[in-house]
Amino acid sequence: MEAKDSEFTLSRLRVGERGVVTSLHAQGIIRRRMLDLGLVPGTVVESVRRSPAGDPTAYNIRGAIIALRAEEGCKVYVELL
């Protein structure tokens, strides 16, 4: 499923911004891994740092800092806080 323009994804958060997860659009093992990391609807995620090359980005997910690539981050729909 492609992101609609009205829907915001994790990869579009700027450093320092926070979003609350609304849905996951990944499948299979990637989806499983995201759920295991605590990325479920309602989770607040903060973008904390971006690598010099612009990808990956480090996010604070439930107290742990986790790096996600843009291709993964764009599967996580969030609402900007």
Add this chain to the structure above:
Amino acid sequence: MGLTCQSSGKGVLREDFLSYETKSDYIVALAGNPNTGKSTVFNALTGLKQHTGNWPGKTVTQALGNYRHGQKLITLVDLPGTYSLLANSPEEQVARDFICFAEPDATVVVVDSTCLERNLNLVLQVLEITPKTIVCLNLIDEARRKKLRIDVEMLAIKLGVPVIPTAARSKEGLGFLKDTINRVASDAIQLNPLRLKYEDRLEVAISKLAGELEPLLPERINKRWIALRLLDGDYTVIDGIQKFLEKKIVVEGFAS
């Protein structure tokens, strides 16, 4: 999807999972996320008398140790630290296969009391495989220092299994943990593990598939869980059945 299954007539022996002969009364698995003090708990319980075991066909090593408590000899198996049992890394597979196929007498899930939320995911996944589970709320001293208050009793009621606060470094709670392990292993405690209920459509499929699996697998194996894994398209569980239950499985038209 068609599953044909042929038994070689030889049941699985728990010894298959352990690299040396064990004469212990109970086999207890120790699971948990990385960095929860799992090894500290292991060492505190066993007094560091550990062998290093090797999983058949795997390079991931696991530690084994024995201790005596209440006239019972207990073999403790230190499983690899994982956040999940479902994402199919080799460590997760080892932990999962041990809990499912070796059927330990009890499984202790060591959790970090200072970030309980992250750790409860694994607890639920273990509960889904085996009811004989004990939650070890480790690092409870750290949690107190951080002024976190955990309602241990309520957590135990919600999860339906014993929850034991410990601080393995200072040996706090370990006696109670050992008592509880013996009581769970000997079925002296009534367990009522929280069971996740899926949407109706899924539950129908689960019971149908679990019913089909019933005559094919040994009684002690949790068919509901195997059915869930199969519905999830998880091939590795089929590998586990072939390897540990010595069943031949022909997979037909299993959509990938």
